[in-house]
Amino acid sequence: MATVKRPDGRSYDELRPITIELGIAKNAEGSCYLEWGKNTVIATVNGPKPVLPKHLADPSKAIINYKYRMATFSVPERKSPVPGKRDKEISLVSGQALEAAVMIDQFPNTMIDVNVLILSADAGTRVAALTAASLAAADAGLPMRGIISAVAAGRANKQIVLDLDKEDEDTEDAVDMACAFLMPQKELALLQMDGFVDKKECSKILESALVGAEKVYEIQKKALLDKYPVEGDIQ
Amino acid sequence: MSDIDILKIIKADKARKLLQEDKRFDNRGLLDSRNLEIKKNVMKSADGSAWVKLGNTEIIAGVKFVVGTPYLDSPEEGSLVLNLEMSGIASADIGTGPPSIDAMEYGRVVDRVIRSSECIDFKELSIVSGEKSFIVFVDCYALNADGNLIDAAQYAAMAALLDSKIPKLDENNNIVNKEYADKKLKIDLEKLAVSFSFCKSNHKLFMDATEVEELASDSRFSVGVCGNNVVSYHKGGGNGTFKIEEINKIMDIAASKYLEIKNKICDKK
Numbered sequence: 001m002a003t004v005k006r007p008d009g010r011s012y013d014e015l016r017p018i019t020i021e022l023g024i025a026k027n028a029e030g031s032c033y034l035e036w037g038k039n040t041v042i043a044t045v046n047g048p049k050p051v052l053p054k055h056l057a058d059p060s061k062a063i064i065n066y067k068y069r070m071a072t073f074s075v076p077e078r079k080s081p082v083p084g085k086r087d088k089e090i091s092l093v094s095g096q097a098l099e100a101a102v103m104i105d106q107f108p109n110t111m112i113d114v115n116v117l118i119l120s121a122d123a124g125t126r127v128a129a130l131t132a133a134s135l136a137a138a139d140a141g142l143p144m145r146g147i148i149s150a151v152a153a154g155r156a157n158k159q160i161v162l163d164l165d166k167e168d169e170d171t172e173d174a175v176d177m178a179c180a181f182l183m184p185q186k187e188l189a190l191l192q193m194d195g196f197v198d199k200k201e202c203s204k205i206l207e208s209a210l211v212g213a214e215k216v217y218e219i220q221k222k223a224l225l226d227k228y229p230v231e232g233d234i235q
Numbered sequence: 236m237s238d239i240d241i242l243k244i245i246k247a248d249k250a251r252k253l254l255q256e257d258k259r260f261d262n263r264g265l266l267d268s269r270n271l272e273i274k275k276n277v278m279k280s281a282d283g284s285a286w287v288k289l290g291n292t293e294i295i296a297g298v299k300f301v302v303g304t305p306y307l308d309s310p311e312e313g314s315l316v317l318n319l320e321m322s323g324i325a326s327a328d329i330g331t332g333p334p335s336i337d338a339m340e341y342g343r344v345v346d347r348v349i350r351s352s353e354c355i356d357f358k359e360l361s362i363v364s365g366e367k368s369f370i371v372f373v374d375c376y377a378l379n380a381d382g383n384l385i386d387a388a389q390y391a392a393m394a395a396l397l398d399s400k401i402p403k404l405d406e407n408n409n410i411v412n413k414e415y416a417d418k419k420l421k422i423d424l425e426k427l428a429v430s431f432s433f434c435k436s437n438h439k440l441f442m443d444a445t446e447v448e449e450l451a452s453d454s455r456f457s458v459g460v461c462g463n464n465v466v467s468y469h470k471g472g473g474n475g476t477f478k479i480e481e482i483n484k485i486m487d488i489a490a491s492k493y494l495e496i497k498n499k500i501c502d503k504k
Contacts (some may be wrong), residue, residue, distance in 0.1 A: 100476050194347050
């Protein structure tokens with residue numbers, strides 16, 4: 001496996017380098033700065049706090065107000081600062097994914113603000129954003145039943161590949177599947193894909209994504225343990 | 236959520252209990268769809284149209300061709316724009332104001348199922364390379380919302396596209412109103428994709444949810460299939476999660492139901 005390489009020298013099941021720094025936004029209750037290959041993301045979490053507008057309050061749980069935004073200079077051609085349909089959709093499904101991890105039922109009638117800004121984009125920004133946001137939520141001290149470990153897997157040049165970058169994504173037969181797993185439960189909290197893939201290949205891509213998510217999970221755990229050291233073993 | 240009628244919340248509570256016993260209000264099995272009716276060519280003013288009834292959910296889709304400028308990265312291709320509108324007509328719970336996030340999400344899912352199947356040959360829609368091409372607008376209006384608007388809208392949009400005729404152009408390449416070039420929009424039936432939406436309530440997986448059942452579910456998963464191929468995945472509808480085995484199961488069920496729905500969409504009526 002390791003002998004065959006992709007344009008950037010990675011093997012097919014290799015992640016791009018990920019570096020994480022927690023607590024970089026001093027004004028936020030929780031924050032995370034993340035570099036994932038050429039993707040750069042900053043995420044902050046604030047709350048629980050009173051819901052605005054009030055009528056959105058849910059008496060059974062907190063609502064997560066997830067905002068995914070791309071900086072105008074994050075892509076080759078300047079992006080309009082006005083959030084488009086894509087940004088809104090990603091915000092919606094990502095917020096739901098994060099709700100799967102945070103124990104929102106403990107804070108009825110409140111709101112948790114999650115702001116993610118993509119500073120630099122190179123494919124896989126929604127999964128990088130969620131990976132950072134869930135760490136920011138942990139950094140904010142929110143009670144969580146797990147961490148969201150997100151990664152994309154897919155197909156490029158007839159090969160199942162993990163963590164597609166722009167070059168992989170631009171191949172003729174590229175398929176990109178964005179996955180977010182609630183870890184360590186290994187349950188899918190977000191799953192989005194477009195393409196034309198055989199059923200069997202689709203299952204294989206999903207399996208490959210889980211292997212990738214487990215790697216992301218280890219990196220996330222290390223980042224948390226570096227800032228918040230604990231004695232003994234944790235899962 | 237808070238704007239919803241209390242009666243619906245009580246019903247949703249009951250639906251949740253029923254689903255755990257593999258039962259539903261309308262006596263369907265968990266993996267049975269409601270009755271589907273598709274009527275094409277229902278509006279003379281549109282270039283193509285279809286009226287879909289999926290149980291009590293009703294959606295009308297209309298196609299309009301517009302001459303526009305092709306995208307810079309595909310100068311020899313036309314394009315597709317799909318929208319779903321949910322107004323006060325569809326449900327008393329939908330207020331006035333800007334389009335809801337739900338309608339936008341549903342519309343995007345439908346758009347992706349059709350687009351990624353590549354059943355439309357956008358090169359056929361080019362008029363003058365780099366200067367003019369057809370933009371195909373597909374607008375879906377929810378007339379009655381009773382759950383599973385994604386699938387109903389996808390069937391309506393696809394049927395309307397199959398029904399559409401390409402307008403006639405004058406010497407300046409402008410559309411001549413109410414006259415058609417002697418050709419239909421070319422759609423590759425081998426690549427036609429169909430959407431299937433599943434919901435999960437506690438651990439029960441079921442498909443084609445009614446509005447009340449949607450309120451009773453923790454999450455939704457939509458898959459676009461074309462025979463044994465998958466063209467799109469979309470998880471939405473709440474903070475519930477899916478296991479990999481469940482996704483694989485959904486894929487198999489969708490593939491097994493593909494032909495039945497495809498035949499209804501392609502039916503000449």
